[in-house]
Amino acid sequence: MAELVIHPEQITPEGAKALVSLCPFGAIREKDGGIDIGQECKMCGLCVRKGPKGAVTLQEDAPEKTDLSDWKGVAVFCEQQEGEIHSVSRELLGKARELAAVTGEPVYALLMGSGVMTGAELLSRCGADKVFVYDAPELETFRIGPYTNAFSDFVRKVKPSCVLVGATNMGRSLAPRTAARFLTGVTADCTKLEMRPDGNLVQIRPAFGGNIMAQIVTTRTRPQFCTVRSKVFPLPKAGESAGEIKKMTLSPEELFSAVQVLEAAKKPKETDISEAEVIVACGRGFKKKDDLALAQSLADALGGQIACTRPIAEAGWLPQNRQIGLSGRTVAPKLIITLGISGSVQFAAGMKGSEFIVAVDENENAPIFDVAHYGIVGDLYQVVPELLRRIREGNYGV
Template sequence: MTAVLAVADHRRGELRDESFEVVSAGRDLADDIDGDLHVAVVSGEVESFADSLNRKGVDHVHTVDYGEEFNHDVYAQAVEALYADLDPTVVLTPNSVNGLDYAPAVANALDLPVVTDVVDVEYDDTLVATREMYGSKVETTIEVDGDSFVVTTRGGEWPQAEGVGEAEISSFDFEPDESAVRSTVTGFEEVGGGDVDISEADFLVSIGRGIEEEENLSLIEDLVEATDATLSSSRPIVDNGWLPKNRQVGQSGKVVTPDVYLAIGISGAVQHVAGMKGSDTIVAINTDPNAPIFDIADYGIVGDLFEVVPELIDEFQ
């Protein structure tokens, strides 16, 4: 049997968007090897999660009903047990905080090669993975030797799996070695004192150097209120201390995939684009007609944001 095993990601009772993206990546790989796609969900509301993960292209969903939240030791043991049972060619996890926590440990325990943060991956006699380097300025293609592999996929690089599937959903018989479970989740604390997860927003208004001064944030906040959007930014705004870290989009911030991404005064450096290029619709406002952000924008306004934004506020109000 040839197979790909994709492991879902969830937090505080909700599946992460990356879970449905890793399903898409897994389906592509399963097609490459002419095999089945198995999806595993560990801990939490596994039955409800399994129903949500039963998307088009999924052949089997395995539930591991143990605990409520992510636990490194439980996940590592569960994935190792699933690997022993399924013998997959590839184990896929999101390149998330959780995925990066246990995926290398699983690879080490199983003596498998691991490739992290891939933006593309395929199988043609061997694993071929694409990663970005030097601040996303260069793409590198890696051929990985081996019979089986562990891979983490960057968020926003694959579409979310859609459609109702006909997967076989089953409970996986698993009991962890309690003596090896050395940690437990006692609570959650938002980084940077923020109460918003921009990666979950449907409409983001994002600002860059073009706003010039912190005092001009009030104008953007008026637009955010008028459009019922969520405020985010490029790195310079956070470095200046004008917004907290949890509002930063980009390679060193968060990957976002909103329905609408309105970039105001953002030039479009590759580090920022890496975090938002998966948005459904990108709108850019910039005075420079040659700004790189226009290369990926669906709609562009070449103009002074201090003239354009008030017009937008009036229109939405």
């Protein structure tokens, strides 16, 4: 742990003012001629580096040494509901295979639930060398206590070097809780993962509003935990060769939860653009809400779904669950047609895994053309009716 130490004797009234205006997070306030640092502090270290010399210093505890050589293998937490394995878990197993090949270490799958042995068999054919199964009636529904206990038991006994978790509601609750028990970090919502030959996992994700791609490496502690959203990595096909399945047990105390699940109700299935094979995405090139009917006609003609950029969702023109991007959904359809979308990094982060990207924009320098496979420079109000006419006539020639 690191903490900031204020040295009042080094702070003049002018120095205090300079420190207040220096902090980008508004965490420093003037107090009794000196300064005070509030909870808004993000430990960016700017006041230490750029403030008056010696006014604020950073005190770091010597890190506890973990013997990294004790930790081996890439593990995937495999989420299931009513026995059905979540697709993100299988996507991560495919990635885990690639990562583990760099260091020659094994791939593990971790599965928990009640009556989940069929799922375990499927996982053993999806790239896992070993599937560790916690199968108990107490694990039938997701309750954070027993699930975290099972996860921690697995980490303690198997000692995986890396743990990949799907960025689902369940994964987002479990990964940080388990990581905290091992005093290690979690990198959330990674968009790329690379393994170094020394076993350090480079966890890459957009940072500072998507303006940079941060490369995060956990060099001192293990396991290296990260979460990844669905559709970021391709879904591998199940193979023939099967890995070993190992049943794990927990004590009654570890399986106990004070939370009783009285009823589990299924949410009505909402339109999920991440499952669509064809998407027509609308951006600020549309002048008014009613004009989105044009995009809807194109989506209908192609048997696809309509989606949008953040400004369109924020304006209430389409619901938030139709937004693609960093703060929306990640999609990887066979075909996506973007209409009047500039192609910001935040939007592109959510769709650049699509098989075919066709962009329509009147600005030939719009960044969307850097990610698009086909580009049409023109006014969408002219291009879309022409596309519709050709689709309806079955005339796709240029």
